Amino acid sequence: MKEFNNTAFFVCLYLITNYLRMLELLRQYVSGYVGLTNEEFAFLGEALVIRSFDKRQQLLQAGEVENYLNFLVKGLARMYFYRDKTEVITNIAREGQFISASASFLSGAPSSYFVETLEPTTCLSITRQQLEKLYRESSRIERLGRLMTTDFVLQKEAWELECMRLDTKERFLHFVESNPELMQRVPQKYLASYLNMKPETFSRLKHLLRRRPSPVHPKMKDW
Amino acid sequence: MTRTRSSYKAALEALHQYLSGFVPLTKNEFNQLLPFVEIREFEKKVQVIREGEVERYINIIAWGLARKYLPLRNKEITIQLASEGHIIHSELSFHHRTPSGAVVETIEPTVFFSVTYESLQQLYDLSPKVERLGRLMISDLFIKKDDRYFDQLKKSTRERFLDYIRTHRQMLQRVPQKYIASYLNIKPETFSRLKHLLRKKA
Helix, strand or coil, X not given: CHHHHHHHHHHHHHHHHHHHHHHHXXXXXXXXCCCXXXXXXXXXXXXXXXXXXXXXXXXECCCCCCCEEEEEEECXXXXXXXXXXXXXXXXXXXXXXXXXXXXXXXXXXXXXXXXXXXXXXXXXXXXXXXXXXXHHHCHHHHHHHHHXXXXXXXXXXXXXXXXXXXXXXXXXXXXXXXXXXXXXXXXXXXXXXXXXXXXXXXXXXXXXXXXXXXXXXXXXXXX | CCCCHHHHHHHHHHHHHHHHCCCCCCHHHHHHHHHHCEEXXXXXXXXXXXXXXECCEEEEEEECCEEEXXXXXXXXXEEEEECCCCEECCHHHHHHCCECCCEEEECCCEEEEEEEHHHHHHHHHHCHHHHHHHHHHHHHHHHHHHHHHHHHHHCCHXXXXXXXXXXXXXXXXXXXXXXXXXXXXXXXXXXXXXXXXXXXXX
């Protein structure tokens, strides 16, 4: 019995520590936009749910309405749609990033995209209803929402301009240099689709990497 | 530009209505915003923001027509075509305070309702209602951007052409064809050819 209690104690301690680390990761992200007080952040924290998924599990299917905004604390997920029978990937997100069918989340209209995990994944999620409640009660959190949405728009714009400005080879090199660890974690055909190039082209371009000094891997968050 | 005071009045009323579509504003609340708004007039074919300049303004078109494009080595890619009631500016430059890679140029004589970066921050501090207005407007922009991005990836050339013409009939009269073709990522020759489809559908 005593042994059981010990185990239960450590399991609880592990879960709490883990939960605090998740919140800390979110807090870091949020503080890039708005400095929330402890009370304001606790208010936000209470509205969140933790959702865990196996790998290759769908968070959302095209045609459904996206009800969640998901902040990844662990794992990897992708967003895609079908052009005829081909999957076209429009987003790949890892720890510390958001993944959701945001247009559907914001408009309440059915999503054009699927969202699916690539690894076992844990997210801190908030429903549209909960988020709107927070907005009504705190204009600081509403400001956070405005600034984050602005950033989503700007990221979209930057990506669009980059695709116009860079040719296939430049796009490949730029992506690999800014996301070295995704090369190990994401199947190549997905990366190729995300970069809007044929898988064969992607394989061929990998030769360019051998001739270059290997990129420095940033330390991954250890969960 | 032969516009009278009544045209401005009408344009301001249209602006009030447009904003109230996001957050209902009383006449009084709307009037409180006006000291932060500049009215800027441009002739046609004027570069409102040039490559390398830092964008100072966010603009809503009172009347007229403008385009945003990316100048590349040997061509221009049109990214946006905007008419009355649309927002147009170099947003990456505006928000990040960095030199603009894009150019905004008028196509017709155009009048903007413009707000500077500094004024916009002051507006947001004015009241929670403005904060909400800003959030909803930027959300709307995200949804529109996502739609366009999705269409570019998913739809065929023919579908892109027909859908655009169906929803923007008047633009075909007002905008040089090469700009629309560039915006839809269609070769000018292909665009001309696709126009035959319209005659058959009349």
